[in-house]
Amino acid sequence: MLKTFKIGGVHPAENKLSASKAIEVLALPKTVFIPVGQHIGAPAEAIVKKGDKLMVGQLIAKSSGFVSANIHSSVSGTVKKVETGPDTSGYPKMGIYIDVEDDIWDEQIDRSADLKSEINLDSAAILAKIQNAGIVGLGGATFPTHVKLMPPKGMKAEVLLINGVECEPYLTSDHRMMLEHGEELIVGVKLLMLALNVDKATIGIENNKPDAIAKMSGLAARHKNISVIPLKVKYPQGGEKQLIKAVTGREVPSGALPISVGAVVTNIATTFAVYEAVQKNKPLFERVVTVTGKTVKNPSNFKVRIGTTVSELIEAAGGLPENCGKIINGGPMMGKAFANTEIPVSKGTSGILIMPEKEAKRSETMPCIRCSRCVSVCPMGLEPFLLMTLSERQVWEQLETEKVMDCIECGSCSYTCPANRPLLDFIRLGKVKVGALIRSRKP
Amino acid sequence: MGKLFTISPSPHVHSGDSVNKIMYGVILALLPAFIWSVMMFGLDSVRVTLIAVAACVAFELLIQKFILKVKPQIADGSAALTGVLLAFNVPASVPSWMLIVGALVSIGIAKMPFGGLGNNPFNPALVGRVFMLISFPVNMTSWPVAGSFGVDAVTAATPLALLKEGIKSGQPVVEILKGLPANMDLFLGNMGGSLGEISALALLLGGVFMLIRKIITWHIPVSVMVSAAIFSGIFWLIDPTKFADPIFHLVTGGLMLGAFFMATDMVTSPMNPKAQIIFGAGIGILTILIRFWGAYPEGVSFAILIMNALVPLLNRYVKPKRFGEVKIQSTKG
Ligand code: SF4
Ligand code: SF4
Numbered sequence: 001m002l003k004t005f006k007i008g009g010v011h012p013a014e015n016k017l018s019a020s021k022a023i024e025v026l027a028l029p030k031t032v033f034i035p036v037g038q039h040i041g042a043p044a045e046a047i048v049k050k051g052d053k054l055m056v057g058q059l060i061a062k063s064s065g066f067v068s069a070n071i072h073s074s075v076s077g078t079v080k081k082v083e084t085g086p087d088t089s090g091y092p093k094m095g096i097y098i099d100v101e102d103d104i105w106d107e108q109i110d111r112s113a114d115l116k117s118e119i120n121l122d123s124a125a126i127l128a129k130i131q132n133a134g135i136v137g138l139g140g141a142t143f144p145t146h147v148k149l150m151p152p153k154g155m156k157a158e159v160l161l162i163n164g165v166e167c168e169p170y171l172t173s174d175h176r177m178m179l180e181h182g183e184e185l186i187v188g189v190k191l192l193m194l195a196l197n198v199d200k201a202t203i204g205i206e207n208n209k210p211d212a213i214a215k216m217s218g219l220a221a222r223h224k225n226i227s228v229i230p231l232k233v234k235y236p237q238g239g240e241k242q243l244i245k246a247v248t249g250r251e252v253p254s255g256a257l258p259i260s261v262g263a264v265v266t267n268i269a270t271t272f273a274v275y276e277a278v279q280k281n282k283p284l285f286e287r288v289v290t291v292t293g294k295t296v297k298n299p300s301n302f303k304v305r306i307g308t309t310v311s312e313l314i315e316a317a318g319g320l321p322e323n324c325g326k327i328i329n330g331g332p333m334m335g336k337a338f339a340n341t342e343i344p345v346s347k348g349t350s351g352i353l354i355m356p357e358k359e360a361k362r363s364e365t366m367p368c369i370r371c372s373r374c375v376s377v378c379p380m381g382l383e384p385f386l387l388m389t390l391s392e393r394q395v396w397e398q399l400e401t402e403k404v405m406d407c408i409e410c411g412s413c414s415y416t417c418p419a420n421r422p423l424l425d426f427i428r429l430g431k432v433k434v435g436a437l438i439r440s441r442k443p
Numbered sequence: 444m445g446k447l448f449t450i451s452p453s454p455h456v457h458s459g460d461s462v463n464k465i466m467y468g469v470i471l472a473l474l475p476a477f478i479w480s481v482m483m484f485g486l487d488s489v490r491v492t493l494i495a496v497a498a499c500v501a502f503e504l505l506i507q508k509f510i511l512k513v514k515p516q517i518a519d520g521s522a523a524l525t526g527v528l529l530a531f532n533v534p535a536s537v538p539s540w541m542l543i544v545g546a547l548v549s550i551g552i553a554k555m556p557f558g559g560l561g562n563n564p565f566n567p568a569l570v571g572r573v574f575m576l577i578s579f580p581v582n583m584t585s586w587p588v589a590g591s592f593g594v595d596a597v598t599a600a601t602p603l604a605l606l607k608e609g610i611k612s613g614q615p616v617v618e619i620l621k622g623l624p625a626n627m628d629l630f631l632g633n634m635g636g637s638l639g640e641i642s643a644l645a646l647l648l649g650g651v652f653m654l655i656r657k658i659i660t661w662h663i664p665v666s667v668m669v670s671a672a673i674f675s676g677i678f679w680l681i682d683p684t685k686f687a688d689p690i691f692h693l694v695t696g697g698l699m700l701g702a703f704f705m706a707t708d709m710v711t712s713p714m715n716p717k718a719q720i721i722f723g724a725g726i727g728i729l730t731i732l733i734r735f736w737g738a739y740p741e742g743v744s745f746a747i748l749i750m751n752a753l754v755p756l757l758n759r760y761v762k763p764k765r766f767g768e769v770k771i772q773s774t775k776g
Contacts, residue, residue, distance in 0.1 A: 007766050012456055090450070169456065241766065254767035326449045332456040339447050359456075360449040366462050366519065367561035371709040373460070376660070376716070381765035383714060403765060411454030418460040419561075425452050 002207055002232035005242040008379040009234040010412045012333065014208060018172045018292050018299035023180055025303045026316055028100055032075055032307030034060065035087045035095035038346040039136040040143045041067035046096055052079040057106035057283050060096055063134070069144045069347075070134035074285035074305035077101040086343050088329050088336060095344075098307070108281045116279040117187050119194065126195040126278055133277030134284050134347075138269035139163065139174075139238065140330050142348040145270055149195050151259045157196045158262030161247055162189055162271055164205040164212065165231065165238040168331025171351040173288040174268035176301045178205070178212040181272055182219050188275035189226055196264055203228045204247045206237060235333060236410040240265045242379055254406050269350070289313060289345060293354030295321035304345050311341035313352055325360030328353040333411045366419040374413040374423055380406045384413035384423040391430035396437055399430045405438070407431060462560075465709075466520030468658045472649035473527055473704065479632055479642040484535035484587055488638050494539050496526030498546030506555045521560050525549050528568035531639025531700060532744070533575060536587045541579050545571040565751045566711045569744045576744075586635035601636045602629060602695045606687060607740040615684045620691065629694040640700040643693070650703035659707045662716045666723025667702035667730075668693060674731045692731060701726070701743035711751045718761035725750045 037043030044061035054060065054073040061071035077100040084092040105111060121129070131146035151157055162185075166174040178185065189201050203220065205213045207230050217228040231237055231246055241252045243265055250261040258265060266274075269287060276282040285306050292299040297318025304313060310327070314320050320341065328335040329343075330350055374384040382403055390399045404427060413423040480488040503522040507515045517523075529549055533542065549571030557563045576583045586601055600608070602623045609619035624633050632642025640646075653659045672689040679686045692698065697705075706712060706726050713722050726746045733742025 007764065010458070012458070245766075251767055254765065256767070324448065326451075326455065328453075328455055333454045335453055335455065337448065337450045337452075337455070339450055353455075355455060360451075362451060363457065363461070366516075367559065369462055369465070369521075369561045369709050370712075370714060371465065372714040372719075375714055375763055378763075379766065381763050381768070383763065385714070406765070406767065409453075415454045415456060416458050416460065418458075418462050418465055420457065420461070422452075424454065428452065 002230055003246050004232040004234050005237060005245040005379060007381050008377045008412060009236070009242075010377050010415055011233060012169050012235060012415060014233070015169045015294070016172050016175070016208070017170065017294070017296075018290050018301055019175055019209075021172070021176070021300050023173075023176050023288055023301045023303050026305075026308065026313065028075065028103060029305065029308045029312055030100055031080070032098050032100065032305060033085045033095050033309075033344045034071060034074065034098065034307040035085070035093045035344065035346060036061040036071055037087075037093055038071065038142060038306070038348060039069045040141065041065065041069070043094065044068060044071045046082050046094070048079050048082065048096060050079055050081055053077075054079065054098060055104050055106045057109050057285060059283075063131075067144055067147055069136050070132060070283070072134060072283040072285045073098060074307050075100045076104040088338070088343055088346055088349065090339060110280040110282070115183050115187070117183070119187070119190060121194075121278065123195050123197055126191055129278045130195065130274055132283070133273070135270060135273045135277055136284070136347050137267065138273060138287060138347060138350065139267035140334065140348050140350050145266065145274070148264060148266070149192070151264075155259045156262065157198050157259060157264045158200070159248060159264075160189070160192055160196055160198050160201040161243055161263055161265045162201060162203040163238055163243055163265055163267040164203050164209075164216065165243060166209070166268075167206060167233075167235045167238040168333055168335075168351075170292045170353050171290050171331050172292070173290045173301050173350055175209050175212055177268050177272055177288060178209070178216055182215045184275045185216070185268065185271050186219050186223065186226065187279060188271035190223070191274055191278050192266060192271065193225070198264075199225050201226045202247050204231050204237075204243055205229070206231050206233045208233045235412065236379055236408065238267075239379065239408050239410060241408065254403060284347060287345070287347065287349070289349055290351040291317040292351060293321070293356075295323060295356050296354050297321070306346060307344045309341070310338065310343050310345060310352055313345065314341060314354070321354060321356065323356045323358075324354050325357030326355040328355065333415065334409065362422075363420045365421055368419055368421055371418060373416045373418065377412040377416045379410060379412060380408060382407060384427060385421070387430060388421065388423045388426040391426040391433075394433075396430070396433045400434045400437065404430045404434050462519050462521070465658055466524050468656055469653065469704065470520065470524055470527055472652045472658070473531065473639065475645035475648045476531065476639045476642060476700070477527075479645040480531075480535065480638045483632065483641065484638065487535040487587065490539065491533065491535055491537060491542060491638055492527060492530040494542050495530035495546055496523050498543045499523065499526035499529065499550050502547055502550040503555065506551060507559075511555070516560065519560060522550060525554070525567045525571075528704060529571050531704075532568060532572040532637050532697065533583065534586045535638045536585060537575075537579075537582050541575060541582060544578070545575040548574040561710055563710060564754070565748055566705055566708050569705060569748055573744055573748065586637075588635060601740065602634050602691075603734060603740040607734075610685070616687055617684060620687060626688075626690045626694055629691070634695070636695075637697060637700075640697040643699040646699040646703055650699075653703070653707075659703070660716070660719070662719040663707045663712060663723040664702040666720045667706055667727045668698070670724040670727030671698060671731050672727075674728045678735070686735070692734065696734070696741045697743040698730060701730070701747055705743070706747050706750070711754060713754050713757045713761070715761065715763040717763065718757040721761060722750050722754065722757060725753065
């Protein structure tokens with residue numbers, strides 16, 4: 001029996017259309033727009049102004065606190081303006097417009113493709129490099145990685161988990177990364193272990209990627225404290241709490257962080273970024289993005305400079321299909337819909353999913369038939385039908401006792417509901433209200 | 444800016460399951476039992492089923508259109524399903540007009556006043572059936588003899604009724620059972636009874652179909668049958684001269700129909716596995732209690748309705764297992 005998490009879960013059609021497509025480097029854009037807030041936490045502060053000449057990898061916005069992250073230029077050229085512009089949230093956000101000229105890199109960066117596996121830094125030095133490089137969780141959560149790697153006082157990390165699950169349908173960037181950069185990833189894992197001072201790391205990979213499991217297992221076999229665990233395919237296994245449960249059997253208590261059971265989770269793309277930052281002095285200014293969809297001519301995995309416009313990625317994948325109804329930043333279960341394609345790729349863009357018009361619309365909502373399917377698929381053991389009702393009736397206190405804040409917004413409930421009820425929409429609303437209620441209680 | 448695309452919150456995909464698929468799936472699962480009833484009771488089965496379905500759908504349509512003044516939702520299949528289930532719970536010989544009264548009670552009293560689909564506390568088909576049983580006791584307890592096509596006059600009692608009468612008149616159970624078909628025949632459906640309840644085998648087929656299609660889960664049917672078997676088994680072991688064996692109880696009356704098709708009605712059953720098992724066990728035990736000591740020979744309908752009434756309580760106090768429902772270890776933090 002393959003390991004997996006115990007409560008709930010669904011299995012949406014995988015549709016990994018681009019799984020066999022090697023990562024391609026996307027042509028340089030002519031201009032980029034780089035938002036200064038691409039992470040959870042305080043936005044960075046721009047330190048460049050109009051007319052400044054930039055190199056690739058140069059710091060352009062400085063982290064403005066502990067929970068914040070540096071932003072580096074992804075191109076060389078001239079700052080056109082520092083102004084608000086479109087970003088993935090749909091609201092105008094402050095950022096830096098750069099006209100691209102040539103491709104001149106900061107010479108600190110090692111641009112060779114050679115594997116650098118020898119590590120000669122201590123924990124503090126590794127952490128400093130990760131922080132300077134502006135690395136955030138690249139799975140989509142964009143939580144600054146250095147914060148995760150420094151457990152709060154009194155808590156100690158015991159095990160590092162690498163999330164190679166990629167449980168969202170359609171997305172394949174982590175899969176490709178494992179196949180093409182396995183060696184670098186293993187070095188990245190060792191760097192993270194050193195930074196955290198743990199002696200055990202486990203890479204969890206779902207069983208629908210046997211080639212990645214084989215590749216990573218082969219590489220991990222040479223390191224006795226790194227192991228690879230194949231997992232049964234089940235969404236949302238990439239959720240931190242679900243992954244920890246699946247791999248270690250430990251259950252993160254309600255309301256607590258993974259570190260409370262001694263676990264730290266990072267994903268594949270983030271681990272690769274750590275390798276590049278520490279071993280190659282390369283800040284985070286490019287990432288791999290899957291561009292996909294059933295109507296996309298050429299589903300692909302592109303290596304893209306941050307700030308490149310989404311429309312350029314879509315062009316490179318064969319152009320926008322005529323019947324396109326929805327464009328999603330990320331996967332179909334948790335991704336956010338874009339209103340248009342003139343939006344820049346940011347650190348959290350793991351995929352661009354294009355859905356045809358007929359799949360873009362939701363079906364008509366019917367009355368709840370109390371089938372309890374939403375309850376049986378909820379990975380947090382909640383009762384989504386009840387949470388939705390309570391949220392509709394605005395009884396926030398009861399919503400809190402029914403554990404609405406435990407909801408990880410995985411969408412399994414809405415996905416499953418035969419009555420097409422917008423369960424998660426109402427649960428999100430409830431979480432906002434209950435969150436405010438909880439904060440208002442604190443002195 | 445160019446074209447604007449649909450913005451809606453995640454998730455952006457759906458399983459494709461729907462209320463209609465569930466309702467029509469259950470109706471499909473009732474097909475084997477329907478075919479069997481036509482083989483046993485002939486065209487009367489067709490008449491009763493068609494009239495019940497037509498009446499339920501018509502009443503729902505009329506109520507939605509003229510009283511509630513909302514867009515009719517009869518295409519969801521729930522009214523049709525109530526009709527089929529009502530038909531399956533009455534003798535094939537029941538007069539059509541009585542059936543129409545039953546349908547009116549099912550839809551007009553048990554379902555729509557509570558808010559229609561999803562809001563009724565009691566299983567509508569069973570409310571209709573029990574109303575008919577109380578109002579028309581003679582017609583509701585005269586059973587056409589299985590296989591006696593179209594011969595109206597011939598009626599026979601159900602095995603459960605014969606058992607009850609026999610016990611009342613002081614006969615030992617073993618003797619009564621000798622006069623009844625063997626358990627195997629009962630399992631296949633060679634007995635008198637309501638239109639759709641007689642063949643445990645046909646119902647089991649439908650039940651397995653629903654389990655495979657994930658329309659229902661095992662919790663309710665299994666807990667109903669296991670609890671009925673254990674509870675009746677205890678008494679049978681204590682005194683086999685007074686009590687029939689558990690197999691007999693499983694294959695007679697409406698137990699199979701109730702376990703797979705009536706108790707599993709989503710609207711009127713609990714919302715998580717733990718609560719469903721308690722619910723099912725309650726039905727199994729109450730059924731046997733009524734069969735042993737109640738006024739009626741059969742008790743499935745009453746048992747289910749009683750447990751329906753407890754569903755809100757079960758939902759409130761029996762919660763699913765939450766993730767992370769553990770104490771934070773004091774050694775950390
Ligand atoms: S979105 Fe929340 S409530 Fe719905 S299944 Fe996921 S965790 Fe449960
Ligand atoms: S899945 Fe939908 S119809 Fe079923 S209980 Fe949940 S909300 Fe109601």
